[in-house]
Amino acid sequence: MFLQRLEIAGFKSFAKRTVFHWGPGITAIVGPNGSGKSNVAEALRWAFGEQSSRSLRARRMEEVIFAGGSNRPPLEKAEVLVTLGRDGHVLTIGRRAYRSGEGEYLINGRKARLRDVQEALRDFISVSPQGLSYAFIGQGMVEGFLEMRPSERRRLMEEAA
Amino acid sequence: MFLQRLEIAGFKSFAKRTVFHWGPGITAIVGPNGSGKSNVAEALRWAFGEQSSRSLRARRMEEVIFAGGSNRPPLEKAEVLVTLGRDGHVLTIGRRAYRSGEGEYLINGRKARLRDVQEALRDFISVSPQGLSYAFIGQGMVEGFLEMRPSERRRLMEEAA
Amino acid sequence: ARSRFHEAFQEVSSRFQELFQSFFPGGQAGLSLTAGPEEGVEIWARPPGKKVRSLNQLSGGERALTALAVLFSLLDVNSFPFCVLDEADAMLDEANVQRFAKGLQELSRRTQFIVITHNRRTIEAADAVYGISMGPDGVSHCLSLSLKGVLSS
Amino acid sequence: ARSRFHEAFQEVSSRFQELFQSFFPGGQAGLSLTAGPEEGVEIWARPPGKKVRSLNQLSGGERALTALAVLFSLLDVNSFPFCVLDEADAMLDEANVQRFAKGLQELSRRTQFIVITHNRRTIEAADAVYGISMGPDGVSHCLSLSLKGVLSS
Ligand SMILES: Nc1ncnc2c1ncn2[C@@H]1O[C@H](COP(=O)(O)OP(=O)(O)OP(=O)(O)O)[C@@H](O)[C@H]1O
Ligand SMILES: Nc1ncnc2c1ncn2[C@@H]1O[C@H](COP(=O)(O)OP(=O)(O)OP(=O)(O)O)[C@@H](O)[C@H]1O
Ligand SMILES: [Mg+2]
Ligand SMILES: [Mg+2]
Numbered sequence: 001m002f003l004q005r006l007e008i009a010g011f012k013s014f015a016k017r018t019v020f021h022w023g024p025g026i027t028a029i030v031g032p033n034g035s036g037k038s039n040v041a042e043a044l045r046w047a048f049g050e051q052s053s054r055s056l057r058a059r060r061m062e063e064v065i066f067a068g069g070s071n072r073p074p075l076e077k078a079e080v081l082v083t084l085g086r087d088g089h090v091l092t093i094g095r096r097a098y099r100s101g102e103g104e105y106l107i108n109g110r111k112a113r114l115r116d117v118q119e120a121l122r123d124f125i126s127v128s129p130q131g132l133s134y135a136f137i138g139q140g141m142v143e144g145f146l147e148m149r150p151s152e153r154r155r156l157m158e159e160a161a
Numbered sequence: 162m163f164l165q166r167l168e169i170a171g172f173k174s175f176a177k178r179t180v181f182h183w184g185p186g187i188t189a190i191v192g193p194n195g196s197g198k199s200n201v202a203e204a205l206r207w208a209f210g211e212q213s214s215r216s217l218r219a220r221r222m223e224e225v226i227f228a229g230g231s232n233r234p235p236l237e238k239a240e241v242l243v244t245l246g247r248d249g250h251v252l253t254i255g256r257r258a259y260r261s262g263e264g265e266y267l268i269n270g271r272k273a274r275l276r277d278v279q280e281a282l283r284d285f286i287s288v289s290p291q292g293l294s295y296a297f298i299g300q301g302m303v304e305g306f307l308e309m310r311p312s313e314r315r316r317l318m319e320e321a322a
Numbered sequence: 323a324r325s326r327f328h329e330a331f332q333e334v335s336s337r338f339q340e341l342f343q344s345f346f347p348g349g350q351a352g353l354s355l356t357a358g359p360e361e362g363v364e365i366w367a368r369p370p371g372k373k374v375r376s377l378n379q380l381s382g383g384e385r386a387l388t389a390l391a392v393l394f395s396l397l398d399v400n401s402f403p404f405c406v407l408d409e410a411d412a413m414l415d416e417a418n419v420q421r422f423a424k425g426l427q428e429l430s431r432r433t434q435f436i437v438i439t440h441n442r443r444t445i446e447a448a449d450a451v452y453g454i455s456m457g458p459d460g461v462s463h464c465l466s467l468s469l470k471g472v473l474s475s
Numbered sequence: 476a477r478s479r480f481h482e483a484f485q486e487v488s489s490r491f492q493e494l495f496q497s498f499f500p501g502g503q504a505g506l507s508l509t510a511g512p513e514e515g516v517e518i519w520a521r522p523p524g525k526k527v528r529s530l531n532q533l534s535g536g537e538r539a540l541t542a543l544a545v546l547f548s549l550l551d552v553n554s555f556p557f558c559v560l561d562e563a564d565a566m567l568d569e570a571n572v573q574r575f576a577k578g579l580q581e582l583s584r585r586t587q588f589i590v591i592t593h594n595r596r597t598i599e600a601a602d603a604v605y606g607i608s609m610g611p612d613g614v615s616h617c618l619s620l621s622l623k624g625v626l627s628s
Binding site: 162163164173174175176177179181182183184185186187188189190191192193195196197198199200201202205206227229230231232233286287288292293295296297298299300301302303304305306307310311312313314315317318319321322 | 479480483484487508509513514515516517518530538539541542543545546549550553554555556557558559560561562563565566579580583587588589590591592593597598600601602603604605606607608609611612613614615616617619620625
Binding site: 014021150156 | 330390396445454
């Protein structure tokens, strides 16, 4: 099971539609401070259904939509599409957010609810959505495992299994 | 006003008496992970009267005494001496901690109380002890100014003046 | 379910011990179960030459590397398909980045890694590199880069 | 005392603006006083090409560099005699470490700096270097190093 493709349009600093192709093994993402690297990681988490805007460095979910630059107006919509592949099968998860505060999820291009997405991911990835969140180590968060209470760590190991 | 000399004996990983000579300008401290660099910064803060053991990564103040290595027994005492110079005048501040839990401060070799040390520093450095604590930016703490509440930041600016 | 957890716990604990020893040659570490009112998992770690002490006495780089050993043991035992690391190597010195990069390469046979990094040695360990840049208009772009091109700059 | 604070505040705020602009060429930043029940000091910062937004939307490196600009303005205006920085440059890319190192050098005419770092460019900016090492017995030692010796390794 692999991530194959990530498409970001209007999410944070990615005002223009941008596509990443992922291979197996290790992909490094490099670039200057403030260029948008962490925004790529957050786009992935957001597409996977992240509910905490705070963990995405936003006060409200609408803040993930491109807010404009010095010579550019803000956009009205953010969209992220993630394509996963396994044994020749392909699954595309999508998420959109609008300035109005509305949002939607997509499975293979068709509108769906968050729990449909979570169920589709669980079948495809064979890790629960809660367990999967441990696969994202955010900037400055690497010591997370050491800082948890022992009971939290236990729960994590149960969810990750 | 400059730091001239730092002597560490029995503080954390500095089991053997170790002396640093500081010049004006910039001194870089380099070395591998776990070699003891942050311990040097903490020795300075401790000598200046740091009261929070937690901010020194210790649960109790006795934990700053060399606790032994794989082939070495623990020590009974930690001692740090800082020598400051200004216009030809010299001031040496010292601090000791014992396994029994006792501790003492020294000014130019003579026992003193914490507030005598703070007063001597205030006269010599012309920054208050609370203000001076902002001159120590610990590992992982560089974003501290951004994370403070506005009222804390205001109080800081008043103390630093 | 309880014995299944204990079984998984044993696997993760021994994998963590192995990984810690590859990261800290001559060191020892492990996981232990706490009884108490709330059951929990504790981590203990002793870098080489030092006595076992609380985790908060470890240095910044030692803590990061220990946490990565815990993460890697979870990814490995539970066969996680992918993992995204955002500057997890920021606190590591040269020798430790090398060990971290080797650990990444070993795990990457089964787990796909996306690693945001400023570190040359980590980039060298990658199979592919994406460069991110931002124009004066505040818009980010990506560019697929060849490893040679990245490392010569 | 209140007007004395306001005077000092103005000095720190304009020094912060200058330093921010040297760290982020083309950017703008400042401090502002909040009224409210509790008087406070707010920071606002806009890197070049971007709109002013909350500080938490800045990147890791941008936040570190902005915080360093605040620190440097305080050290400068209040003539702090010394400052100890423990890996304050860990999140900075090459171009920003360069700007940070130049800022250090300028301030070091009046403020003595002790800088713990793994970063080559920061080491190059130093007047003196101490190397710390730990033996297999868990004991730390220091060694006064020549700059050339450090940088060639
Ligand atoms: N909604 C938004 N609209 C436009 N730009 C945004 C939005 N949210 C964040 N940004 C911009 O994205 C930039 C941060 O990007 P990011 O955190 O991904 O940087 P980075 O490449 O990870 O940098 P570093 O190496 O310092 O961690 C900020 O400068 C911020 O202004
Ligand atoms: N009381 C003590 N007795 C003996 N050793 C101690 C004591 N307290 C801490 N240490 C040791 O000091 C080491 C940490 O040193 P320090 O934090 O200064 O490292 P560092 O050089 O800053 O590393 P890094 O680059 O990773 O930040 C730890 O390995 C710890 O075991
Ligand atoms: Mg980042
Ligand atoms: Mg350190």
